[in-house]
Amino acid sequence: MKGRIVYIEELKKHVGEEVEIRGWVYNKRSSGKVRFVIIRDGTGFLQCVMVKSNLADEVFELYDELSLETSVIVKGKAREDRRAPGGVELELQDLKIMGKSVNFPIPKVREDNIPDVGVLLPIRHLWLRTRKQWALMRIRHTVEKAIHDFFDKNGFIRIDAPILTPSACEGTTTLFETDYFGEKAYLTQSGQLYMEAACMAHGRVYCFGPTFRAEKSKTRRHLMEFWMVEPEIAYAELPDIMENAERFVSYIVERVLEERKEELKTLERDISKLEHVSPPFPKISYTEAVEILKKKGFKFEWGEDFGGDEETAISEEFDKPVIVHRYPAKIKAFYMKRDPQNPELALCMDMLAPEGYGEIIGGGQREDSLEELEKRFDEYDLPKEAYEWYLDLRRYGTVPHAGYGLGIERTIAWISGIKHVREAIPFPRLLEKIYP
RNA sequence: UCCCCGGUAGCUCAAUCGGUAGAGCACCUGGCUGUUAACCAGGGGGUUGGGGGUUCGAGACCCUCCCGGGGAGCCA
Secondary structure (H helix, E strand, O other), X not given: OOXXXXXXXXXXXXXXXXXXXXXXXXXXXXXXXXXXXXXXXXXXXXXXXXXXXXXXXXXXXXXXHOOOOOEEEEEEEEEEOOOOOOOEEEEEEEEEEEEOOOOOOOOOOOOOOOOOHHHHHHHHXXXXXXXXXXXXXXXXXXXXXXXXXXXXXXXXXXXXOOOEEOOOOOOOOOOOEEEEOOEEEEXXXXXXXXXXXXXXXXXXXXXXXXEEOOOOOOOOOOOOEEEEEEEEEEOOOHHHHHHHHHHHHHHHHHHHHHHOHHHHXXXXXXXXXXXXXXXXXXXXXXXXXXXXXXXXXXXXXXXXXXXXXXXXXXXXXXXXXXXEEOOEHHHOOOXXXXXXXXXXXXXXXXXXXXXXXXXXXXXXXXXXXXXXXXXXXXXXXXXXXXXHHHHHHHHOOOOOEEEEEEEHHHHHHHHHOOOOHHHHOOOOOEOOEOOO
16 A cells, blocks of 8 residues: 555644555445445544545445544545544545454443443453543643653653652551561652652652552542652742642643543533633632631531532632642641641641542642651651651751642642543553453 | 442333332434434344242342442441
8 A cells, every 4th residue: 555654643734645544444334336435543543535436346335344442544535524523534545453343342332321339340451442531641742741841841750769668757547568588568659758858858859650549438538559740849839839739730720621622522521611721710718628628518516627529619619729828737747847826737738630630639748857857757756767768858957847648649630620630641540450 | 358239121111919020222124404312113132140948939038159349347
């Protein structure tokens, strides 16, 4: 076969030319002697037209073998046509079947016939080929790219945190344990403590990578393995990172709206809910949040932590992400700096996404005093020996510093408007599920 | 670990008071020279998750086990 090899996304530039497209059969329709084959190649979808009178019989007959997901190389002339989805179609001249596909297990997607997740999850490797999952992965790519661009433009250095760690970062959640040459080691649940070290070397740093929680959580907001981005800034205090976080999230949303309009449309996302996401975000204290809950009839005592329902109720009050700051220190991690105005409070903040997507950011100002931190180790009953390196950061030129972590999958789920975070990651690791 | 919902054709779901298991999609056969989730006509396809019980009779009611889902706790 001749013809320039092109991708569907650039086909508009080749109208009138003979081109070759390499992809997979997405769907087909026939009207007898005019047949339509929809091909996808990873960059888009293309309608190919097979006209009996214009094709060799043996090519025209190949239509019968084009079951869903058959891989094909097609050659034809690109032309504009209003009747073609996307406005451009290929008048087919030749077709070669590369690999057959018999009884592809995911049926053509109709609104009333979407297989259950119990069916789809074990075939995630094939599920990824479907239109919505394809759109989601492209949005994920843009979210990740935007993250790196934002921090790069703002003078941050990317520092990779270790995956294998000698001890818990926060000491609370259950970790995955592994054997490290006879020693116990754990899969990281946060790169934060390492970023605190790195920001004392580089000023502004961030890490980006997977984190692991062995919690028995089985909800639409939880994965055992998820990705997190964690910036940390030396000489920053709580207001600085609240401001940074709202600019950061706004930038991500803006980039997705710019670059992934089509994908959001495929997902039927109401983008009017994203268009006004820009700084400043509403900022309320924990105490004010508790008042909102009480006004809404929740049975809630000051001092408790918010559950899923509470978070949803609070975020419902606002049309963009809301920052809740200064939680009771007791329900927060040991490294949080206490509020000098009220030592019962921690200088921390969470960002709650709208529409019930929950907490997408958690962070705060870190305790920078050696004496205070040592006291905290006793209070939280943590082994000081394991954290000597962390205490060193306070022994050698300590400064105020602050940072936060943003959950990638929750952010993608919110922006995309999907129900469950498991669709925001290519191969989700779920409770007691690690296949494929 | 606990609570709630569910399991019927390959997929999504029906099945009235307990009375002969059905539809759409997929698949197969035929038709159609512009289809848009194509359409039209026909066809094959079921130990109703397993076991036990009640009953003249159970997909449905009872007991029990298994599997799936999402919620609590915990968290991004």
